[in-house]
Amino acid sequence: MEWLDYGKHAPYVWSSVGLTAVVLLWNVVAARRRLAELTERARRRLIAEENA
Amino acid sequence: MWKFIHKWGSPPHFWRLSTTLAPWFGWLALLLIVAGTIGGLFLAPADYQQGDGFRIIYVHVPSAWLSMFAYVVMASSAAVGLIWHIKLCHSLAAAAAPVGASFTFLALATGSIWGKPMWGTWWVWDARLTAELVLLFLYFGYMALRAAIDDENRADRASALLAIIGVINIPIIKYSVEWWNTLHQPATISKIGKPSIDTEMLIPLLLMWLGFTCYFFFLLLVRGRAEILARERNKQWMKDALGAPS
Numbered sequence: 001m002e003w004l005d006y007g008k009h010a011p012y013v014w015s016s017v018g019l020t021a022v023v024l025l026w027n028v029v030a031a032r033r034r035l036a037e038l039t040e041r042a043r044r045r046l047i048a049e050e051n052a
Numbered sequence: 053m054w055k056f057i058h059k060w061g062s063p064p065h066f067w068r069l070s071t072t073l074a075p076w077f078g079w080l081a082l083l084l085i086v087a088g089t090i091g092g093l094f095l096a097p098a099d100y101q102q103g104d105g106f107r108i109i110y111v112h113v114p115s116a117w118l119s120m121f122a123y124v125v126m127a128s129s130a131a132v133g134l135i136w137h138i139k140l141c142h143s144l145a146a147a148a149a150p151v152g153a154s155f156t157f158l159a160l161a162t163g164s165i166w167g168k169p170m171w172g173t174w175w176v177w178d179a180r181l182t183a184e185l186v187l188l189f190l191y192f193g194y195m196a197l198r199a200a201i202d203d204e205n206r207a208d209r210a211s212a213l214l215a216i217i218g219v220i221n222i223p224i225i226k227y228s229v230e231w232w233n234t235l236h237q238p239a240t241i242s243k244i245g246k247p248s249i250d251t252e253m254l255i256p257l258l259l260m261w262l263g264f265t266c267y268f269f270f271l272l273l274v275r276g277r278a279e280i281l282a283r284e285r286n287k288q289w290m291k292d293a294l295g296a297p298s
Contacts (some may be wrong), residue, residue, distance in 0.1 A: 006103075006104035006105070006107070007103065008169070009105035010104070012108060012165050013107045016111050017089070017110075017111055020115065023157070023158050024085075024267065027154055028271070034278045035275075035277055035278040038278050039281060042285045046294060
């Protein structure tokens with residue numbers, strides 16, 4: 001595991017990589033969730049209109 | 053020409069195209085980012101001056117590039133929407149804003165984390181850093197302005213104007229290291245003909261750059277779909293599209 005040891009720079013490198021991973025994942029989750037919510041809402045409206 | 057603009061500016065066309073393209077961009081981004089991360093963190097040699105701390109560039113440089121690229125996409129899209137009254141362009145501009153803001157935040161945060169061991173400080177009011185911070189505020193301003201105006205057309209116009217005016221900040225960010233004496237280092241990989249970085253370090257950086265760019269387009273398509281859905285939910289084509297299994 002020597003290649004994982006960045007010495008005194010380890011906290012800086014890993015915190016940067018970790019923060020980036022969190023932001024990238026959050027962006028995907030947020031974008032997909034918003035699209036799914038809007039799709040669901042629009043589909044419910046469509047069903048309600050058809051039933052009316 | 054007009055036929056071309058109308059075809060590509062048509063929300064149903066974008067909806068169909070994004071259904072096909074988004075997964076390609078998503079998987080390609082994942083593949084490239086994983087390859088770039090392995091190459092950058094584990095295979096590339098340590099820098100002779102900065103040691104292993106230099107590895108932060110593998111997330112910092114692509115984030116900084118996309119912070120500017122996303123703004124250019126947002127502003128040019130908003131300008132096309134404003135000039136030719138193409139609503140799809142306003143939707144794409146709105147979709148690019150949160151993605152660009154998050155990359156700007158990442159560029160600032162990872163740059164700050166890199167600055168501590170290298171410069172001995174988390175932050176300096178350096179021209180490059182300050183201009184990047186202004187970029188973050190421009191994104192926030194754009195999103196806040198859109199959210200503050202209820203009327204969709206007025207929100208499109210006002211936010212487009214702000215986005216277009218803010219473009220002036222992009223060359224300032226890019227050339228700040230040449231125009232002023234700054235702590236931030238000048239261009240490393242974009243020097244025409246001879247990048248001042250070793251190939252072993254450069255390849256993972258290029259993979260990350262390409263991966264982040266694919267990731268941006270993936271998010272632009274997904275967020276663009278959401279924006280179009282919100283705008284066109286009462287249109288017949290959208291009702292047909294939602295009725296069909298996706």
